[in-house]
Amino acid sequence: MNLLRKLYLKFFVSSGFPYGEYLSKRRALHHQGNNCFVSKGAEISDPYLLSIGDNVWITDGCRLLGHDASVIMINIMQGSQLDQVGPIEIGDNCFLGNNVIVLPGTKIGPNTIVGSGAVVTRNLEGNAIYAGNPARLISSMDEYIEKVTSRSKQFPWSRHLSKTTAHIYDANLEATLRKERVEYFFNSQPSY
Structure with missing residues (x-):
C-alpha cells in the first residue's frame, strides 16, 4: 500500500461503515455484501479469501486468518x-465481537453472533450465539433476541428508543x- 493511500485511510476514512464502503469500492474482499461494518482495528490477513454477506459486523481487534503460517x-x-x-465465509447478519479470531477454512452461518474473544476453529451453524475458545454454542438467536427484548423493555429509557427510527445512534x-x-x-447524576 503506497504512502498516500495509507495517509488517506488514516485521516479521511473513519472506522466502521465508511471503512466497509471503502473496502467494497475497491473490491478488496472476495465478496462483500451491503451495509458492512468493518473496524480499521480488525486484521484480515488474506482479503482475497474472505467472503462476507450483508449486514456483517467485524469489530475492533478481530483477526480473520486465511492461512496458517506455521x-x-x-x-x-x-x-x-x-x-x-x-x-x-461469513453469512448475512453476523456480528463478530471484539478480538474474535477466525481460522482458515471456516464458515459462519447467517444470523450469528460470535462473542468477544472467541476463537472460531470450525464451521458455525447459523441462527445462533457462540462464545469461548474454541467457540461453542451458547443459545439460539431467537432465545437471545427474546432475552435482550425483555431486558430492554425494563430500562426506563426504552420509551425514548421506541420513538426513533435510528438503529445505531440518534444525536x-x-x-x-x-x-x-x-x-x-x-443511582447518581452524571459527573461529566
Missing part, C-alpha cells in the same frame, strides 16, 4: 513445499440516554 516453519524444518490456506437522543443510564446504573 507451515512455513515446517517447510524449513523438512525442506518441503506445503501450503495451509483456506477461505473464510438528538444521546444526551437524554446518557443521563438516564447513569442515573439508573449508578
